[in-house]
Every structure is written in C-alpha cells, then in structure tokens.
Amino acid sequence: MATFAEYVEANRERFLEELKDFTSQPSVAAQAWGMQEMADKVMARLSKLGAKTRLIPVEDGFPVVYGEIGDGPKTLLIYDHYDVQPPEPLELWTSPPWEPEIRDGKFYARGVADNKSDLLLRIQAIESWLATEGELPLKIKWVLEGEEEIGSPNLGKFVADNRELVQGADGCLWEFGAKDAHENPMLICGLKGIIYIELHAHGANRDLHSGAASIVENPAWRLVWALATLKNERDEITIDGYSEFVRPPNELELEAASKIPFDTNLELAKFGVKEFINGVRDFEAIKKLYFTPTVTICGLHSGYTGPGGKTVLPNHAFVKLDFRLVPEQTPEKVIELLRKHLDARGFTDIQIERTEAGEHVARSPLDSNIVQAAKAAARATYGREAVVYPTAAGSGPMYELCQQLGIPAVSAGAGYPDSRGHAPNENIRVADYFEGITFIRELIRNFARN
Amino acid sequence: MATFAEYVEANRERFLEELKDFTSQPSVAAQAWGMQEMADKVMARLSKLGAKTRLIPVEDGFPVVYGEIGDGPKTLLIYDHYDVQPPEPLELWTSPPWEPEIRDGKFYARGVADNKSDLLLRIQAIESWLATEGELPLKIKWVLEGEEEIGSPNLGKFVADNRELVQGADGCLWEFGAKDAHENPMLICGLKGIIYIELHAHGANRDLHSGAASIVENPAWRLVWALATLKNERDEITIDGYSEFVRPPNELELEAASKIPFDTNLELAKFGVKEFINGVRDFEAIKKLYFTPTVTICGLHSGYTGPGGKTVLPNHAFVKLDFRLVPEQTPEKVIELLRKHLDARGFTDIQIERTEAGEHVARSPLDSNIVQAAKAAARATYGREAVVYPTAAGSGPMYELCQQLGIPAVSAGAGYPDSRGHAPNENIRVADYFEGITFIRELIRNFARN
Numbered sequence: 001m002a003t004f005a006e007y008v009e010a011n012r013e014r015f016l017e018e019l020k021d022f023t024s025q026p027s028v029a030a031q032a033w034g035m036q037e038m039a040d041k042v043m044a045r046l047s048k049l050g051a052k053t054r055l056i057p058v059e060d061g062f063p064v065v066y067g068e069i070g071d072g073p074k075t076l077l078i079y080d081h082y083d084v085q086p087p088e089p090l091e092l093w094t095s096p097p098w099e100p101e102i103r104d105g106k107f108y109a110r111g112v113a114d115n116k117s118d119l120l121l122r123i124q125a126i127e128s129w130l131a132t133e134g135e136l137p138l139k140i141k142w143v144l145e146g147e148e149e150i151g152s153p154n155l156g157k158f159v160a161d162n163r164e165l166v167q168g169a170d171g172c173l174w175e176f177g178a179k180d181a182h183e184n185p186m187l188i189c190g191l192k193g194i195i196y197i198e199l200h201a202h203g204a205n206r207d208l209h210s211g212a213a214s215i216v217e218n219p220a221w222r223l224v225w226a227l228a229t230l231k232n233e234r235d236e237i238t239i240d241g242y243s244e245f246v247r248p249p250n251e252l253e254l255e256a257a258s259k260i261p262f263d264t265n266l267e268l269a270k271f272g273v274k275e276f277i278n279g280v281r282d283f284e285a286i287k288k289l290y291f292t293p294t295v296t297i298c299g300l301h302s303g304y305t306g307p308g309g310k311t312v313l314p315n316h317a318f319v320k321l322d323f324r325l326v327p328e329q330t331p332e333k334v335i336e337l338l339r340k341h342l343d344a345r346g347f348t349d350i351q352i353e354r355t356e357a358g359e360h361v362a363r364s365p366l367d368s369n370i371v372q373a374a375k376a377a378a379r380a381t382y383g384r385e386a387v388v389y390p391t392a393a394g395s396g397p398m399y400e401l402c403q404q405l406g407i408p409a410v411s412a413g414a415g416y417p418d419s420r421g422h423a424p425n426e427n428i429r430v431a432d433y434f435e436g437i438t439f440i441r442e443l444i445r446n447f448a449r450n
Numbered sequence: 451m452a453t454f455a456e457y458v459e460a461n462r463e464r465f466l467e468e469l470k471d472f473t474s475q476p477s478v479a480a481q482a483w484g485m486q487e488m489a490d491k492v493m494a495r496l497s498k499l500g501a502k503t504r505l506i507p508v509e510d511g512f513p514v515v516y517g518e519i520g521d522g523p524k525t526l527l528i529y530d531h532y533d534v535q536p537p538e539p540l541e542l543w544t545s546p547p548w549e550p551e552i553r554d555g556k557f558y559a560r561g562v563a564d565n566k567s568d569l570l571l572r573i574q575a576i577e578s579w580l581a582t583e584g585e586l587p588l589k590i591k592w593v594l595e596g597e598e599e600i601g602s603p604n605l606g607k608f609v610a611d612n613r614e615l616v617q618g619a620d621g622c623l624w625e626f627g628a629k630d631a632h633e634n635p636m637l638i639c640g641l642k643g644i645i646y647i648e649l650h651a652h653g654a655n656r657d658l659h660s661g662a663a664s665i666v667e668n669p670a671w672r673l674v675w676a677l678a679t680l681k682n683e684r685d686e687i688t689i690d691g692y693s694e695f696v697r698p699p700n701e702l703e704l705e706a707a708s709k710i711p712f713d714t715n716l717e718l719a720k721f722g723v724k725e726f727i728n729g730v731r732d733f734e735a736i737k738k739l740y741f742t743p744t745v746t747i748c749g750l751h752s753g754y755t756g757p758g759g760k761t762v763l764p765n766h767a768f769v770k771l772d773f774r775l776v777p778e779q780t781p782e783k784v785i786e787l788l789r790k791h792l793d794a795r796g797f798t799d800i801q802i803e804r805t806e807a808g809e810h811v812a813r814s815p816l817d818s819n820i821v822q823a824a825k826a827a828a829r830a831t832y833g834r835e836a837v838v839y840p841t842a843a844g845s846g847p848m849y850e851l852c853q854q855l856g857i858p859a860v861s862a863g864a865g866y867p868d869s870r871g872h873a874p875n876e877n878i879r880v881a882d883y884f885e886g887i888t889f890i891r892e893l894i895r896n897f898a899r900n
Contacts, residue, residue, distance in 0.1 A: 151759070194761070196761065203723070204721040205721060205722025205723075206722075210744070210746045210748060210772050210774070211642070211774065211842065211843035211844040212721070212739075213744040213746040214727070214738045214739045214774075214843065215735055215738055215739050216721050216723060216726065217727055218747055220750050221681060221747055224674050224677045224678055224747070224750075225678055225683055227678075228674055228675055228677075231671060233796075271654040271662070271666050272654050272655025272656075273653070273667065276665040276667075277664070277665055277666070280665060285665050288664045288665055289662075289664050294660070294663040296660040296663040296761075296763055297668055297674070297753065297767075298753050298754055298759070298762050299752065299754040299755040299756075299760070299762070299764070300670050300674075300751060300752040300753060300755070301750060301751055301755040302747060302750040303748050303770070304748055304749040304770065305750070305770070308805070309601070309770065309772070309805065309806060310748060310749070310770070311646065311748060311845075312749070313746055313748070314747070314749070317747075317750065318755075320753070320754065320755070320760075322660050322761050324660070324663065324664075355759065392661070393661035394661040395661075395761075
C-alpha cells in the first residue's frame with residue numbers, strides 16, 4: 001500500500017487538473033454568474049469522495065453545499081466558499097482569469113487563492129487519507145457557501161435554520177491562509193467585526209448658487225462637523241461610551257502577537273508612507289493593527305467634484321464608514337452609541353443608513369484544541385513554528401458559523417504574500433498547494449488525537 | 451420728428467428680430483462654440499450704430515469688442531458679455547435653446563437673460579436716442595467681453611494692457627439686473643469677491659483594504675479634521691486672523707440694505723428649509739446675506755462613492771471650496787491666512803491648489819453719480835423707487851474693470867425672478883425688454899446732467 005505522500009505524488013497531475021476544472025468555471029456571486037454550475041461541481045466532487053452531501057437552498061441567494069464523512073469522537077467543521085470575486089479589470093490579467101495557467105511554478109486563475117485551492121485540496125487530502133491510511137479518525141462536516149464575496153448575507157440565517165448540522169463540532173478549519181514573507185505558515189484565530197453604514201446630511205430642496213451660503217445651511221459642513229466629533233487626530237474614537245466596550249487582548253493573545261514578525265521600515269515602504277499613525281513601530285504597530293477598533297471613511301461625497309470650479313451650495317452630502325470591531329463591541333452597540341452621540345451634539349439631522357447586518361467579532365481561545373492541532377500540523381508539515389495571529393485585521397462571517405455556537409476556529413491555507421486575492425493575476429504557488437494537502441493530513445491526525 | 455417712444459414702437463419688430471438673430475447664434479465660451487461669429491455680429495451691430503469699434507484680441511482667449519460713440523464732459527462705460535452658458539441639459543428645454551421663441555409674452559433662448567438682451571437693448575436705446583433726440587450728451591464706451599461665463603480669466607490683463615481705453619470713465623453700467631418679485635427694479639452696486647480653491651490630502655501609495663486603517667493614515671480623516679477648523683457650527687469662519695480683514699457695512703449701505711424687501715417665510719419656503727443659519731430672519735438675514743464672508747464646501751470627494759459597500763482605505767481626498775469676500779478681503783490674503791492657519795495646526799500635509807486668480811470685492815459708493823443717475827432713471831421709467839443693493843451675494847469681475855480704476859459701477863437689466871439664467875428655458879419678458887430701452891435713455895439723460 002502506498003504512503004500518503006506516494007499517493008499524492010501519483011495523483012499530482014489529476015489533482016491539478018481538478019483545480020483547473022474548478023477555476024475554469026466562473027462563479028461570481030456579485031454577478032450571479034455560474035453559481036449553480038459551480039455548486040454542482042462541488043457537490044459532485046464531494047460525492048466522488050464518498051461524502052454524504054446535500055445542496056441546501058438559500059432564499060434569494062446561492063445554495064450551501066453541505067457534506068459529511070467519517071466518524072469518531074471528534075467532529076471537524078470545514079468552512080470554504082465556492083464563489084469568487086469578479087474578474088475585472090480584465091485587461092490587467094496576463095492570462096485570462098477563467099483559463100487557468102501554470103507559469104514558473106505558479107497557478108494563475110480567478111479564485112484559485114480565494115478560495116478554490118483550499119476548498120479542493122482539503123477534499124483531495126481526505127481522499128489521499130482514505131486511500132492510504134484507511135478510515136478517518138473523526139467526523140468531518142463541510143459548510144461550503146456561495147456568498148462569501150458578497151458579505152455572506154445569508155450565512156447567519158443558514159445557521160439558524162440548520163443549527164443541528166453545525167452545532168457540537170469541536171473545531172472549525174476556516175477558509176483562508178497563507179505563508180508570510182518569511183515563509184512562515186500563518187494561523188489566523190479570529191476576525192474583527194464590522195459594521196458598514198452611510199451618514200447622510202440634507203440641505204435645501206435643490207443645489208443652490210453658493211451666493212446663498214451665508215444663510216442656507218450647507219449639509220457638507222454639517223457632515224464634516226459631525227465626522228470631526230467621531231475620531232480625533234490622535235486616532236482615538238471619541239464616540240461617547242465607545243471605549244467602554246473594548247476588551248483589551250488577554251495574555252495569550254499578547255504573547256502570540258509578540259511573535260508576529262513585523263519589519264516596520266519594510267511595511268512603511270510597502271505602503272509608501274513615512275510613518276504609521278501616532279508613529280507606532282514594531283510591537284506597538286502590531287498591537288494597534290490587531291487589537292484596536294477603527295472607524296474608516298471609505299467614501300465621501302458632496303456637490304460638484306468634476307474638473308474646474310463650480311460655485312454650488314450642495315443640498316446633500318454623505319459618507320460611507322466602516323467600523324472594525326474588537327471584543328466586546330457589536331454592530332448593534334455601535335449604531336446605538338453613534339446615534340446617541342450625534343443626537344447629544346445636535347446632529348439629529350444626520351441620518352444613519354445601515355444597509356448590511358454587519359459581522360460580529362470572532363476570537364478563538366489560543367489554547368483550544370483546533371489551534372493547538374493546527375500548530376502541531378504546521379510544525380510537522382513545514383518544519384517550523386507557525387505564526388499565530390489572535391485575529392486578522394479584516395473581517396468575515398466566522399462568528400456566525402463558529403463562535404456563536406461555541407466552536408473555536410482557525411484559518412490556514414495555501415496562499416503566499418503575492419497571491420493577489422481580489423486582484424488581477426490571482427495565483428498560488430503549486431508547491432504550497434501540495435504542502436497544503438500534507439497540512440490537512442497532519443491537522444486531522446493531531447486534532448483527532450487531542 | 452418722432453419721439454423716442456414712437457421710434458421704439460415703430461421699430462419694435464426689428465428690435466426683436468435683432469434679438470432673435472443674436473440669440474440664435476451659439477456663443478459658448480466653455481465649449482469654444484461660435485465665439486468668433488458672435489463677436490463679428492456684435493462688431494457689425496455697433497458699426498451700424500455709428501460707433502467706432504475695435505476687436506481686441508485676447509491671448510489664448512476670446513476677443514474683447516471695444517466701441518466708442520458720442521462726446522461730452524462725461525464718459526459712461528458699458529460692460530456686457532457676448533458669451534453665454536452651455537445649453538445643457540437640452541432635454542429640459544421646451545423650445546430649443548438656439549431657436550428663440552416668444553410664448554405668452556416671454557422670449558425664450560439661451561443667453562437672452564444673461565446677457566444678450568441687455569447687451570443689445572443698450573445699443574438699440576442709443577440708436578433710438580440718435581434718431582429722435584440728436585447728439586449724445588456724453589461719451590459712451592463699450593467693453594464687451596467673451597469670457598464672463600468662464601470667470602473672465604483675461605479681463606484683468608485686458609485692463610492692464612488697455613488702461614487708456616477705460617480709465618477716466620465717470621461711471622459704469624454693469625451687465626446684469628432684474629426686477630424683483632414685487633416688480634421693483636433692482637440696482638446692484640457691488641459684488642462679493644471670490645477665491646475658489648481645492649484642498650488635497652494624500653495617504654498611502656494606493657487605496658488599501660480598510661483593515662490597515664489602524665496604522666495607515668486616512669487622508670479623508672485628515673481633510674475632515676482640517677476643514678472642521680475653518681468654520682464652526684455658529685457659521686463663524688475660524689481661520690486665524692480672518693475677521694481682522696472684514697470691514698463692516700457703512701451707514702449708507704446699511705440704510706440701503708434696510709430697504710431690501712425680504713419675506714423670510716417666503717424665502718424659507720423657496721429653499722425648502724425650516725430656518726436660516728443661526729435662525730436669522732428679516733433684516734438680520736439681509737445683513738448676513740450681503741455683508742458677511744462665506745466659505746462654502748462646493749464639492750467633496752474621497753474613496754468609493756458608488757452603490758453598496760466597499761471597505762477601502764482611500765489614498766486621496768479633496769474638497770472644492772469657494773470663499774466669498776467682503777471689503778477689505780482679497781484672494782491673496784485668504785490664501786496666505788489659510789496656509790498659515792493650516793500649518794499652525796499641523797496640517798502641513800494639506801495642499802492648497804489655486805487654479806483661478808479669483809475676483810476682488812467690488813463696491814461703488816452709494817452716493818456716486820452713476821448710482822444716483824440709475825435711481826432717477828428707474829423712478830422715471832418704472833414710476834417707483836429702485837431697490838438699491840450695496841452688493842450682490844454673488845461675484846464677478848467688476849473690480850477689475852471699474853473700482854480698480856476708481857470707476858463706480860451700477861448693474862441694472864431686463865431680467866425678472868423667473869429668468870432662469872444658466873438654466874433651461876432661460877427667458878425674459880418682452881415688456882421688460884422695452885422698458886429696459888427707456889431706462890437707458892433716462893440713465894443717459896440723468897448721468898449726463900449730474
């Protein structure tokens with residue numbers, strides 16, 4: 001009987017062909033493009049593995065592919081998504097986004113890094129286990145959604161409606177991951193929460209000649225004044241009561257963060273800035289990046305913004321704001337505090353428009369089994385310690401599927417710093433792909449054992 | 451020999467045909483459309499009158515039509531412009547903008563109100579004078595420019611290069627004017643100055659994922675904070691030293707302003723607002739409108755402003771600001787104070803972009819001959835007192851041509867409140883046009899006499 005490694009080697013070309021098949025199928029949720037076809041492909045691949053599968057419809061959305069295989073005292077939940085980002089701008093791709101191509105050891109295609117390679121290699125790793133090691137020592141459940149790239153608007157409802165499928169899992173392997181610039185494998189154990197809103201200010205019943213500005217209120221000024229009360233130049237969020245809901249990192253999280261490599265000068269050069277906010281460097285920068293909440297002006301508009309001058313008094317101004325949240329903040333609390341804060345300062349005219357539910361903060365205990373198993377798996381696979389991130393700086397629907405049900409989660413995957421997720425020439429390194437398959441074997445082994 | 455009134459009546463149809471000829475000729479400076487053709491028409495009409503004319507070229511611009519006629523101890527300067535606003539949006543015109551049409555006693559065409567009717571009726575009034583009253587009792591000089599609607603970028607240079615043509619005039623009849631909502635003729639004796647600038651803030655070398663917002667500065671926040679230091683919620687301009695250069699209105703100006711009709715509730719309803727800034731009403735509103743400087747956010751932009759959410763940390767933000775000036779402010783002083791103000795608060799990163807020279811404040815003494823003559827002419831023409839505005843709330847190049855050379859100016863014309871200058875369905879009332887011809891006769895008579 002072949003070893004796991006021999007089996008993978010013997011099936012190397014087929015595994016890559018399967019990845020080509022997955023990535024040549026467009027599946028753009030934002031454009032409702034190829035979604036059913038992709039869900040069918042994923043269903044078929046899981047069935048071929050021998051998993052029990054179900055296509056669970058989502059009202060006004062794209063279905064969840066659910067799968068189960070194996071048995072044992074432990075249950076590992078796997079979360080991936082079969083939708084990808086839109087491919088535009090097309091002209092910046094060296095090879096077309098839906099025509100996968102391997103060049104210089106890199107596999108180029110839209111969605112290969114985010115998240116089709118991890119979705120598929122996890123299945124191929126289990127196939128290789130079954131072919132070489134026999135029965136699985138645990139139960140594996142898949143939740144493969146089709147709406148991650150549009151903000152997972154229905155994942156919360158899916159969990160509410162299908163709680164029995166998910167609850168009781170002992171740990172979750174989350175969708176994404178990469179090696180860092182030093183080739184260290186990264187393990188991400190949480191995500192910031194997020195709430196995205198718009199603030200609107202309205203003035204006269206139409207845009208006016210700016211000669212009227214001495215007596216008719218300008219909503220752009222109202223918005224500027226209101227915004228200036230939300231955050232100060234020391235980057236402190238000054239919304240009344242905001243800091244009361246911020247739990248600082250615990251000792252395990254701080255210790256993990258202290259091991260995150262961060263070359264301040266390199267990072268400054270990468271962003272093209274002279275210094276970071278408040279001049280933070282090294283560990284101070286890491287703590288600020290991962291453990292502090294943010295409020296970001298993502299978009300701002302009022303009046304005439306074309307070429308040349310137009311002396312107009314606008315009648316409307318708006319801002320798009322995202323709030324990135326840390327424990328114990330919630331989207332609901334942010335909206336509540338913001339409304340009170342604005343009202344207390346006379347900005348009752350500033351409207352808050354909330355178009356998305358937002359996402360809750362997700363943090364997994366760093367001493368949980370899934371995190372420990374992932375660390376051991378990384379050590380066995382890559383021969384070095386993984387860098388453990390208590391949280392990413394970004395957000396995602398991890399809480400809805402995992403922490404909400406008491407399931408700790410860790411994210412790890414086959415990307416690298418130049419994978420260009422969401423951008424033209426998205427790619428992974430082929431060698432990382434096959435190391436990723438080994439990592440899954442080690443994760444199963446270690447997680448089942450603990 | 452016919453009287454003036456009989457002559458005008460006998461030539462009524464021809465006068466309107468000439469106005470149709472003028473307004474059927476596009477002359478859009480912003481689109482460099484029909485400018486030479488229009489200048490030629492104006493030259494021909496002045497020549498037909500018997501004036502000495504010159505077409506004075508403007509480097510990288512449209513020529514000034516200069517004319518002279520008559521003689522006497524006094525010289526009256528007439529300023530008009532033969533360029534008009536672009537006609538767009540075309541679909542909102544009832545009759546096409548370049549196909550003049552009289553409906554219900556109103557003459558519709560692009561540019562008829564601003565400013566071809568006044569340009570032409572002043573010539574026709576002088577023709578009527580010559581045909582019925584004999585020699586002119588004064589000298590008349592015309593400066594008819596082709597760039598008013600694009601901000602008169604070359605008028606200052608024209609004056610500097612042709613000072614001998616203009617200086618020594620005893621008064622100037624400025625281009626525009628209208629009856630107010632109560633059918634009172636309005637006389638405008640000044641204009642606010644203006645300086646239009648952009649402020650730019652720059653961040654990282656590209657737009658970033660907003661996860662980076664805890665450490666990478668957001669130029670949109672920088673701009674918001676900088677703007678919030680320029681004006682407060684009581685509408686006070688808080689730029690260091692700004693108020694020191696504001697001369698309050700004198701007694702004559704205040705007395706004139708006290709006679710400006712202003713129905714607060716009607717004005718509030720017109721703009722669709724519940725109250726004016728600081729709750730001002732009646733005379734307080736008039737004083738605020740005409741005698742206080744403003745700084746207006748005309749346009750504001752950063753990041754993503756399309757539909758839906760995009761979690762982006764923008765790398766650029768800008769604002770378009772206009773400052774309306776009152777005596778003794780100047781465009782140069784505003785820029786100087788603003789730069790110092792921003793620097794003093796650490797906003798050395800905020801760039802000031804000045805793309806236009808700006809316009810100086812213009813005020814004519816209310817007891818000057820030209821203002822007094824216009825008041826008498828209005829009384830004789832309309833049988834009622836004119837409303838004398840020490841200044842308009844808007845701006846224009848009056849200072850460059852007049853006050854700079856010590857020439858007092860007054861603006862009066864054939865418009866009415868629904869003339870829709872700069873907008874679709876621009877129009878004047880035909881009756882106002884012919885009253886305007888009478889007003890010119892009375893102005894010449896009274897101005898020559900004083």
